[in-house]
Amino acid sequence: MSPSILEFLDRQSVGCAEKFTGKAIFEGQPRNSILLVELDGCPAEVRQQRKCLLDYMAGLAAAHREARTEAQAEKLWQVRRTCSQSMFSLADTKLNEDVVVPLEKQAALIRYTIALKKEIGLATPTFGHAGDGNLHVHIMYNRASKADAKKAKAGIHKLMQKVVDLGGVITGEHGIGLAKAPFMGIQHSQAEIAAMRSVKKALDPLGILNPGKIFEPFEVWDHELVDVQLPWDHR
Structure with missing residues (x-):
């Protein structure tokens, strides 16, 4: 089947x-x-x-x-x-990560999102593509609460570590870019990242191809994004 x-x-x-x-x-x-x-x-x-x-x-x-x-x-x-879009009934802001785990580890990850909800006190609605282990985990919080924003960000870091511990990877469909750059060290060793940098430098010695992504020490979360929604998030 x-x-x-x-x-x-x-x-x-x-x-x-x-x-x-x-x-x-x-x-x-x-x-x-x-x-x-x-x-x-x-x-x-x-x-x-x-x-x-x-x-x-x-x-x-x-x-x-x-x-x-x-x-x-x-x-x-x-x-x-x-x-x-329906998740905005829980809070006005969400952190949304697409992660992948081996098929047999999906139940463990789903159980973890439930435990994480209790640990950080924020909703963690999860859905996704069970056929390939690619799940979209959300952490919902109200941006007016700096405490909740801090808990949400900490929760994402905990989630990424759990995914890697389960033998998964930190991204499934959407690449690394800026937002997931801080998590590269969770999945890859410093030697692996150095090797990737070397390949990038060999192919792009002037640093003009999609600059500032993946390897730059840029914390995108340090810059607040206000009222940013994806097309399918319109309420």
Whole structure:
């Protein structure tokens, strides 16, 4: 069985999405994490994969729902699409990191985000691409609180260390750039970073290709970004 889509939403994300849409995802069921699974292929292949999936689900304690129409499927995907902007019901600012861990370590990382929420006292809604271990972990805080901003930043550092401890990497889809440069030393040794610098210098001796990224000792968080939202974060 090879699902074409496998998307995870934790309980916090589901709660935000339900509040945003004004609809319960599963009527009559307690709110919990969700794994969205989509199958594709020729009809015979889909039928076989569906049977394998249902047989596997039968051995789990989790409830499941099957979308049999486009409208039913759209209701589920609406939840996933609204995750990002719906989180602003928790606080007005978020730190958002995309990290990757081995598939078998995803449960450990998700449990850690729950523990981190309790440790720092800030919401940590998490969702992402369970098929490749790429999860988007958010830490929500109100920018007016300097104490919460400090806790959020400390929480991100703790998260990155945990990801590496689990055998993962600090970025999945979006590269290093400026924002993740401070975490390079968590994933890579100084010798490895020095080797990368040498390659960069050999290919770009004048330092004119995308300057100031990855290796520069620049702490982007020292410069407050106010009212910055991504296109999909519009409320």
